[in-house]
Amino acid sequence: MATFTFQTQACCSQTRARAGVFSTPHGLVETPRFMPVGTLATVKGVTPDQLKATGAQMVLANTYHLHLQPGESLVAKAGGLHQFMRWDGPMLTDSGGFQVFSLSQLRTITDKGVTFRSPRDGRMIEITPERSIQIQNQLGADVIMAFDECPPYPATREEVEAATQRTYRWLERCIQAHQRSDQALFGIVQGGVFIDLRQKAAKDLVELDLPGYAIGGVSVGEPGELIDEIVRETAPFLPADKPRYLMGVGTYQEMVRAIASGIDLFDCVIPTRLARHGAVFVRGDRWNIKNNCFREDLAPLDAECPCYTCQNFSRAYLGHLWRCRELLVYTLLSIHNITELIRFTQKIRESILADRFTEEFGHWLN
Amino acid sequence: MATFTFQTQACCSQTRARAGVFSTPHGLVETPRFMPVGTLATVKGVTPDQLKATGAQMVLANTYHLHLQPGESLVAKAGGLHQFMRWDGPMLTDSGGFQVFSLSQLRTITDKGVTFRSPRDGRMIEITPERSIQIQNQLGADVIMAFDECPPYPATREEVEAATQRTYRWLERCIQAHQRSDQALFGIVQGGVFIDLRQKAAKDLVELDLPGYAIGGVSVGEPGELIDEIVRETAPFLPADKPRYLMGVGTYQEMVRAIASGIDLFDCVIPTRLARHGAVFVRGDRWNIKNNCFREDLAPLDAECPCYTCQNFSRAYLGHLWRCRELLVYTLLSIHNITELIRFTQKIRESILADRFTEEFGHWLN
Ligand SMILES: [Zn+2]
Ligand SMILES: [Zn+2]
Numbered sequence: 226m227a228t229f230t231f232q233t234q235a236c237c238s239q240t241r242a243r244a245g246v247f248s249t250p251h252g253l254v255e256t257p258r259f260m261p262v263g264t265l266a267t268v269k270g271v272t273p274d275q276l277k278a279t280g281a282q283m284v285l286a287n288t289y290h291l292h293l294q295p296g297e298s299l300v301a302k303a304g305g306l307h308q309f310m311r312w313d314g315p316m317l318t319d320s321g322g323f324q325v326f327s328l329s330q331l332r333t334i335t336d337k338g339v340t341f342r343s344p345r346d347g348r349m350i351e352i353t354p355e356r357s358i359q360i361q362n363q364l365g366a367d368v369i370m371a372f373d374e375c376p377p378y379p380a381t382r383e384e385v386e387a388a389t390q391r392t393y394r395w396l397e398r399c400i401q402a403h404q405r406s407d408q409a410l411f412g413i414v415q416g417g418v419f420i421d422l423r424q425k426a427a428k429d430l431v432e433l434d435l436p437g438y439a440i441g442g443v444s445v446g447e448p449g450e451l452i453d454e455i456v457r458e459t460a461p462f463l464p465a466d467k468p469r470y471l472m473g474v475g476t477y478q479e480m481v482r483a484i485a486s487g488i489d490l491f492d493c494v495i496p497t498r499l500a501r502h503g504a505v506f507v508r509g510d511r512w513n514i515k516n517n518c519f520r521e522d523l524a525p526l527d528a529e530c531p532c533y534t535c536q537n538f539s540r541a542y543l544g545h546l547w548r549c550r551e552l553l554v555y556t557l558l559s560i561h562n563i564t565e566l567i568r569f570t571q572k573i574r575e576s577i578l579a580d581r582f583t584e585e586f587g588h589w590l591n
Numbered sequence: 592m593a594t595f596t597f598q599t600q601a602c603c604s605q606t607r608a609r610a611g612v613f614s615t616p617h618g619l620v621e622t623p624r625f626m627p628v629g630t631l632a633t634v635k636g637v638t639p640d641q642l643k644a645t646g647a648q649m650v651l652a653n654t655y656h657l658h659l660q661p662g663e664s665l666v667a668k669a670g671g672l673h674q675f676m677r678w679d680g681p682m683l684t685d686s687g688g689f690q691v692f693s694l695s696q697l698r699t700i701t702d703k704g705v706t707f708r709s710p711r712d713g714r715m716i717e718i719t720p721e722r723s724i725q726i727q728n729q730l731g732a733d734v735i736m737a738f739d740e741c742p743p744y745p746a747t748r749e750e751v752e753a754a755t756q757r758t759y760r761w762l763e764r765c766i767q768a769h770q771r772s773d774q775a776l777f778g779i780v781q782g783g784v785f786i787d788l789r790q791k792a793a794k795d796l797v798e799l800d801l802p803g804y805a806i807g808g809v810s811v812g813e814p815g816e817l818i819d820e821i822v823r824e825t826a827p828f829l830p831a832d833k834p835r836y837l838m839g840v841g842t843y844q845e846m847v848r849a850i851a852s853g854i855d856l857f858d859c860v861i862p863t864r865l866a867r868h869g870a871v872f873v874r875g876d877r878w879n880i881k882n883n884c885f886r887e888d889l890a891p892l893d894a895e896c897p898c899y900t901c902q903n904f905s906r907a908y909l910g911h912l913w914r915c916r917e918l919l920v921y922t923l924l925s926i927h928n929i930t931e932l933i934r935f936t937q938k939i940r941e942s943i944l945a946d947r948f949t950e951e952f953g954h955w956l957n
Contacts, residue, residue, distance in 0.1 A: 251599055266911070270918035272899070275638075295886075295911040303889055303905060311903045477795075533638070537677045539669060545632070545661040552636035552921055 229367075229409040229436045231468045231489075237582045240590075241460065241487035244577040247283075247437075247468045249315040249367040250407050251307065252283045256468065256489035257574055259475055259566040260317065261496065264290050266310040269497040270556040272335065273311045273565070278533060279564040283368070284312050285492050288360050289321030289328070293345050297363035305365030317492075319411045320357045320399075320412075322373040323441070323473070328528035336391065354398040362405050370400045370439065371466065373413045376378075378446040385417035389426050394512075400433065409436035411470065417442060418451050420458045427462035438463045439470040440488075453482050457579070460487040475566060477509050481589035484573055485582075491570070496562030498553055501546050514558065520542045532564035533557075595672065595733075595802045597773040597855075601660060603948040604874040606956075607853035608828065610943040613649075613834045615681040615733040616773050617673065620648045622834065622855035623940055625932040626683065627862065630656050632666070632676040635863040636922040637929070639677045640743075645930040646937065649734070650678050651858050654726050655687030655694070658718075659711050663729035671731030682732035683858075683910045686723045686765075688739040688779075689807070689839075698739065722759040724768040724776070732774065736805065737765045739779045744812040750784035755792050766799065775802035777836065784809060785818050787825045789914045793828035805836040806854075810845075819848050834939055841932060843875050847955035850939055851948075857936070862928030866921055869913050872931045880924065885910045898930035899923075 228250055235244045245264040247254040261268050261276065264287045270275050271498030276284065286306055291297060306316055325332065325339050332341040352360075357372035360404050374388040392415045403410050412430040416423035423440075430438060440459055443452045456471060460483075463469050468489045474480065475493020483491070499505070503514045507527050512519075519540040526535050526543070534543070534557040546554035576585040583590070594616055601610045613620040620626075627634050627642065630653045634642050642650065652672055657663060669675040672682055680712070687758070691698065691705050698707040704719030718726075723738035738761050740754040756794030758781045769776050778796040789806075796804060806825055810817045822837060826849075829835050834855045840846065841859020849857070865871070869880045873893050878885075885906040892901050892909070900923040912920035942951040 249929070252888055265917060265918050266908075267915075267919045270922070272641075272919065272922065273903070274899070292912055299887055299911075301906060302887065303907060309905075309908055324837045398795075521665055521668065533640070537639070539675075541661070541665060541669060542632070542675055545665075549631045551631060551633050552918065553633045553638065555918055556636070556638065556922065 228407055229497045231437070231466060232449055233465065235578045235580065237485075237577050239583045240485040240579055242573075242582050243486045243487060243489070244574045245468070245489060247489070249283070251313060251315045251367050251410070252282065254315055254490070255482070255574060257570045257577075258282060258490060259480065259570045260285055260490060260492040261563050261567075262492050262494045263312070264494070265294070266291060266306060268559070268563070270500070270559045271497070275313070275533065275556070275560055276312070276563070279560060280567040281314065281563065283315040283490070285317050285318055285319060286310070286364065286366065287321065287324065288318050288357060288364065289324035292321065292350075292360050293343055297360045300363070300577060301363040302497065308364065315368070317368040318361050318364050318366040318370065318473075320361065320370040320372040321352060322357070323375050325352055326375045326377070336394065354395040355402040358399050358402040358410070362403070362408065366408065368409050368411055368437065368532060370405070371396045371412050373415055373441055375415065375442045375445070376417055378417065378588050380417055382419055382422075385415075385419055386422055389415045389422050393426065396430070396433065402412060411435060411437040413439045413441040413472070414459055414463070415442045416459075418447055418455065420455065423455055423459040424462050427459050431462065431464055435467070437468040437470060439472050443473045444469065444473045449479065452479060456483045456488060457486045463487075477569060478589050479505070481573065481586050485590055496566055497559045499560050500558035503554075503558070505558055506562050514540065514543045514547050514554070526561055527565070530561065530564060530568070532561050534561040547591050592670070593840050594773055596616075596874060597765065597803070597832060599831065601944045601946065603851075603943050604946055605949040608850045608939075608943050608948045609853060609855070610940045611834070611855060613655050613855070615775070616680060617650070617681045617733050618648065620681055621940060622858070623846070623850045623936045623943075624856060625846065625936045626651055626856060626858040627929050628858055628860045629676065630860070630911060632657060632672060633658070634925070634929070636866070636925045637667070637863070637877060639904040641899065641922070641926055642678070642929070643680070645926060646933040647680065648930065649683055649856070650683040651685060652676070652730065652732065653681050653687065653690065654684050654730065655690035656721060657730060658687065658716075658726050659709055663726045667684075667729040673731065673827050681734070683734040684727050684730050684732040684736065685838075686727065686736040686738040687718060688723070689741050690739045690745070691718055693726050702760065720764040724765050728770050728774065734777055734803065735769070737762045737776060737778050739781055739807055741781065741808045741811070742783055744783065746783055748788075749786055751781075751785055752788055755781045755788050759795055760798065762796065777801060777805050777839040779805045779807040779838070780825055780829070781808045782825075784813055784821065786820065789821055789825040797828065797830055803834040803836065807838045809837065810839045815845065817841070818845060822849045823852045828831040829853075835845060843872070844955050846936060847939065847952050851956055862932055863925045866924035866928050869924070871924055872932050880906065880909045880920070882915050892927055893931070896927065896934070898927050900927040
C-alpha cells in the first residue's frame with residue numbers, strides 16, 4: 226500500500242470541482258480544504274489544541290523561515306516539526322523558494338541555486354534545490370515542496386520562460402536529493418501569466434509522476450481574473466488521481482473559483498493576518514471588530530459558527546478587547562477566521578458530494 | 592444558609608497558617624490560594640478554558656479599568672462580568688481605589704471622593720465610595736472591595752492616619768451603598784507602615800462584621816521585611832472565621848510568609864507580566880526563556896508541572912517562539928506561570944492539612 230494516496234470521492238457534474246481524500250502518514254486530508262499557515266512552527270496566536278478545534282487537517286510551515294530560526298538541526302533533534310510544535314496531523318513545508326525571491330536582499334541566482342544575506346544576522350546563505358530538500362527532510366513534514374524560481378509580476382515572457390525552465394531542472398535535482406519515503410515531494414507549476422508556458426510546465430511535471438502538484442507563483446500582484454484564468458487553463462493538465470494545491474490563495478471567491486477548476490488544497494496567511502488588524506470573515510463578508518456598530522452588540526460574530534470564539538464571546542466583548550489591545554483578541558479572531566475558511570471549504574466539499582456545488586456556490590463564480 | 596461562608600479545615604500547629612474553604616455563589620475557593628488577575632475582563636493572553644486548566648478558582652477584574660473601558664453599563668447589559676468574559680467561577684473586583692491613586696493624573700481628593708482626568712479620553716471622572724459600589728454592583732463579581740484611600744510610600748504618620756480615617760468613613764458609606772446580597776463586600780485595612788494604625792484600623796473594621804477582610808496598601812515600594820511585619824502584626828486582629836486577603840502580593844516568599852501569618856488569598860499580575868518579558872517561575876526560581884542555555888534544551892520548563900505548556904512544549908521551542916516574538920509564547924508562559932503560583936499555594940494548603948507546613952515550607956520563612 227502506498228504511503229500517499231489520493232482518492233476522488235465525487236465529481237461535480239457541471240464544473241471540474243471534485244471531493245477527495247488525501248492520505249498521509251499523519252492522517253487524512255479531506256478535500257477541498259483550506260490549510261492554515263504556521264510559518265515559524267506556530268499558527269500565530271493559536272495553540273495546537275485550539276488549531277485542532279478549528280477543523281484544521283494539514284498545516285503548513287516554512288522552510289526558509291525555519292532554516293533561519295531555529296534551524297532544521299534543532300527541529301530534527303526535537304523529533305521533527307510534528308513533535309517540535311506538537312501538531313499531530315498532516316503537515317506541509319513550503320520549499321522557501323517564494324520567500325528567497327520575495328523577502329531576501331542581495332540575492333544571486335545561478336543555475337546552482339540562490340545566495341542571499343540573512344535578514345536575521347547578515348550572514349550569507351546559499352539555498353540550492355538539494356539543500357532545500359535536505360532541510361525539508363530534516364523538518365519532517367508529510368508533504369515537501371520542490372525548490373522553485375518564482376518570477377515577479379510583471380515579468381517578460383523571456384524572464385518567465387527562463388525561470389520556468391530552471392524550475393524544471395531544479396525539480397529533477399530535488400527528486401534526486403529527496404531521501405525519505407514517508408514524505409511526498411510535490412512539484413510546482415510556474416509560468417507566470419503565460420498560459421502556454423503554464424501548460425507546458427504542467428505537462429513536463431506530470432511526466433515525472435509525482436505524488437502531488439501545486440500551482441505556484443499566483444497571487445503575486447496580478448489581477449484576480451488572471452489567477453482564475455491561470456488555474457482554469459492549467460489544472461486540467463494535472464493528473465486526476467493526484468492532489469492539486471493552489472499556493473498562497475485563500476479568500477472566499479478565489480477558493481470557489483479554483484475549486485470549480487479542480488483545485489483541492491489551499492493555504493493562506495490571511496485568517497491570522499487579518500485577525501491582527503481586527504478583521505473577521507463572517508459568512509462571505511469581511512468585517513472589522515473596531516467598528517462602532519459592534520460596541521454594544523451582544524451577539525457572537527456568527528451565531529451558526531461552531532468555533533470557540535463564537536460559542537463563547539460577543540462582538541461587544543471582542544471589540545472591548547480590541548480597544549484595550551488585549552492579546553486575547555488576536556487569538557480569538559484568529560480561531561474564528563481559520564474555522565470560517567476551513568468550514569467554507571468543508572461546506573463546498575459537502576455540496577460536491579451531493580452534486581449541489583453550482584446550486585449552492587454558483588453565485589461566487591460570476 | 593448564608594451565601595458566603597468561610598470554614599477553616601486545618602490550622603498549622605507551629606504558625607498561624609490555616610487551610611479553609613470560602614464558599615461563593617459561583618463556587619468554592621480552597622485556601623490558601625493565589626488568584627490570577629484579569630484587569631480588563633481578560634487574564635492577559637489566556638482563554639477562560641486555559642485559565643480553568645491552570646487550577647484558577649477566584650479571578651480578579653478591576654473596577655477602575657472597566658469603568659473607563661468598556662463601562663459597567665455594557666458589562667451589566669451582557670449579564671455581568673461572568674457572562675461578559677465567560678468565567679463561571681468566583682470573581683472579585685478591586686474597588687479602583689488603588690488605581691485612582693496610583694495611575695491618575697490631576698486628582699482631587701476630598702471627603703466626598705476623588706475626581707480625576709481619564710487617561711483614555713481626558714474627561715473628568717468622579718469616583719466616590721457610593722459610585723465605586725454602584726459600579727461593582729453592576730459588574731457583578733462575587734466579592735467586591737471597599738473604596739479606600741491608599742497613601743503612597745513613604746508618607747508621614749499624619750498623612751497615613753488621615754487616609755486611614757477617611758478609608759473608614761468611606762467604608763461606612765460603601766456598606767450603605769451596597770445593594771446586592773449575592774455579592775460580599777470586603778473591607779480593606781490601611782495604615783501604611785505604622786503598625787499601631789494598622790491594628791486600630793483592623794479592630795475598627797472587625798466591628799462592622801464584614802464577610803471578609805483585606806490588607807491593602809502593601810507592596811507599594813516599602814522593603815519586603817516591612818510587608819512581613821505589617822501582615823504578621825495585623826492579620827491576628829482579623830476574625831478567624833472570615834477570609835483574609837493580602838492585596839497585590841504574589842511571589843513565592845511573600846506568599847509563604849503571609850500564609851504563616853494567617854493570610855488566605857493573594858492576587859498579583861506578576862505571572863502574566865513576567866511572561867511578557869520571557870520570565871518563568873520554575874520550582875521557586877525565576878528563569879528567562881531568552882537565555883542561551885535553553886536554546887537546544889528539549890526538556891519542558893518543569894517536568895513535574897501539569898500545565899498545558901509543560902505537558903507539550905520544550906524550553907527550546909519556547910525559546911524559539913520568544914526569538915520570533917510569536918504571540919503564542921506569551922500565552923504559553925502565562926499558562927505556566929499562573930499554574931505554578933496556584934500549584935505552589937495548593938501544595939502549601941496540602942501541607943497545612945497534613946500539619947507539615949513548617950517541615951515543607953519552613954525554609955522560606957528564614
Ligand atoms: Zn466563529
Ligand atoms: Zn508548566
